[in-house]
Amino acid sequence: MMPVEEIKLTASFRVDLTDVDEAAISEIRHLFAEYRRIVNELIEHAHSHRTTSFISLHHAKYHELRQRYPTLPSHYIDTACRHAASIYKSFLELKKMGVCEKEKPVFKRWAIWLDKQLFKLDIEGWRASIAVHGGRWITLRLLHGKYHDKFRDMKLGEARLVLKDDGSLYLNVVFRQAVMLPEMGADAKVIAVDVNENVIVYGNDDFIERLETNEGIIRTRYFLKRRRIQSKIRGKGLRARLLGKYKGREWRRIREVYYNVAKKIIGKAKEAGATVIIMEDLNVYKEDKDSKELNGRIHRWGYRRFQRILEYQAKLHGLNVKYVDPAYTSSLCPICGGELEEGSNGRRLRKCKRCGLEEDRDAIAVKNLTKRYYGECMDAKTP
Numbered sequence: 084m085m086p087v088e089e090i091k092l093t094a095s096f097r098v099d100l101t102d103v104d105e106a107a108i109s110e111i112r113h114l115f116a117e118y119r120r121i122v123n124e125l126i127e128h129a130h131s132h133r134t135t136s137f138i139s140l141h142h143a144k145y146h147e148l149r150q151r152y153p154t155l156p157s158h159y160i161d162t163a164c165r166h167a168a169s170i171y172k173s174f175l176e177l178k179k180m181g182v183c184e185k186e187k188p189v190f191k192r193w194a195i196w197l198d199k200q201l202f203k204l205d206i207e208g209w210r211a212s213i214a215v216h217g218g219r220w221i222t223l224r225l226l227h228g229k230y231h232d233k234f235r236d237m238k239l240g241e242a243r244l245v246l247k248d249d250g251s252l253y254l255n256v257v258f259r260q261a262v263m264l265p266e267m268g269a270d271a272k273v274i275a276v277d278v279n280e281n282v283i284v285y286g287n288d289d290f291i292e293r294l295e296t297n298e299g300i301i302r303t304r305y306f307l308k309r310r311r312i313q314s315k316i317r318g319k320g321l322r323a324r325l326l327g328k329y330k331g332r333e334w335r336r337i338r339e340v341y342y343n344v345a346k347k348i349i350g351k352a353k354e355a356g357a358t359v360i361i362m363e364d365l366n367v368y369k370e371d372k373d374s375k376e377l378n379g380r381i382h383r384w385g386y387r388r389f390q391r392i393l394e395y396q397a398k399l400h401g402l403n404v405k406y407v408d409p410a411y412t413s414s415l416c417p418i419c420g421g422e423l424e425e426g427s428n429g430r431r432l433r434k435c436k437r438c439g440l441e442e443d444r445d446a447i448a449v450k451n452l453t454k455r456y457y458g459e460c461m462d463a464k465t466p
């Protein structure tokens with residue numbers, strides 16, 4: 084039997100604020116402020132009771148908050164409890180990893196979690212309604228997005244209402260869809276994907292292809308642009324706005340690159356009859372703090388985002404995705420497992436000390452990831 088999996092994707096709808104009257108805007112602002120106050124109060128409680136559990140937060144605070152905010156739709160208190168629990172949980176995780184110096188988290192964003200009782204979406208009519216105080220609803224007109232038509236056939240999930248620093252308002256809606264995925268067995272044909280700074284390499288034992296993404300170059304350019312803004316613009320507000328604008332622009336450029344790469348890989352997988360896409364399991368890196376090679380790469384901005392995009396697109400197109408342990412995939416021989424050294428012909432080539440194999444280092448990573456997949460399939464069979 085084919086495994087069935089539910090995939091999720093967030094659609095970001097920009098709200099047309101020219102269509103919203105003053106009273107509605109101030110009502111929405113009021114909602115943001117109240118929700119944020121509640122979330123921070125819940126975080127405070129979570130912190131003083133050292134709990135990350137939604138249920139205990141809800142149990143301790145729900146009735147009190149209901150009484151203090153009688154006209155606020157009660158589901159906002161539910162979602163605020165979930166939201167606070169999740170913020171406090173990620174705070175404790177960061178703390179554990181030693182990368183957070185703050186004593187306790189403070190929720191500073193303008194973001195509201197909405198469950199299905201708090202919003203209605205009319206995707207055909209490009210409208211959404213949000214529940215506000217006193218059982219009333221505010222209807223918002225949504226602007227058409229580039230990729231939004233595909234959501235029509237998907238199941239509606241929860242949403243987030245987000246107010247950006249520049250004053251724009253977004254409704255981010257999660258959609259779900261059940262997909263049938265092929266079995267990941269030892270007889271599956273696969274394509275392994277290796278992500279580097281400016282190039283993504285993919286293939287298997289039969290072929291290797293390289294795609295120039297120039298991601299590192301794009302990022303360096305935006306980094307320099309932001310540094311110029313930092314040093315030249317005096318006004319704090321303007322500086323923050325400009326930095327935000329370029330950050331957004333950079334991410335949109337890179338996201339477009341990622342989507343194009345994902346499309347090409349999926350096209351190639353179909354053409355080659357591959358049913359499983361293999362990527363590096365980046366979680367493994369976390370535990371391996373001594374490895375310089377691996378550590379530089381986890382911080383790589385966007386790597387996980389690329390993986391998420393490729394995974395989602397692959398599953399949507401009926402391909403399965405497997406993450407394998409990437410340790411030593413660039414330093415060991417894919418044929419005999421021997422140690423590799425610099426090849427004779429420049430930096431790209433690597434040579435095996437033991438069996439003499441000489442191969443491009445990109446091809447080596449792809450072949451090792453492929454090998455590891457089949458190795459894990461074998462391990463799973465032998466108890």
Ligand SMILES: [Zn+2]
Nearest residue numbers: 416419435438
């Ligand atoms: Zn070898």
